[in-house]
Amino acid sequence: MEERTFDDDDAKLLFEVLFDIKALLAGLVDYVVGGDDDGEEEEEVDEP
Numbered sequence: 561m562e563e564r565t566f567d568d569d570d571a572k573l574l575f576e577v578l579f580d581i582k583a584l585l586a587g588l589v590d591y592v593v594g595g596d597d598d599g600e601e602e603e604e605v606d607e608p
Contacts, residue, residue: 566574
C-alpha cells in the first residue's frame with residue numbers, strides 16, 4: 561500500500577480543522593471553568 565502524500569490543499573484543510581477543534585475545546589473549557597454563568601447576578605441573602 562502506498563503512503564499518501566499531502567498537498568497544500570490538504571495541509572490548509574488540516575490546519576483549519578485543527579484550529580476549529582482548538583476553538584471548540586477552548587469554549588468548552590471556558591464553559592466548565594465559568595460554571596453557572598448565565599449573565600444574571602445572584603443576590604446574597606443574609607440569614608439571621
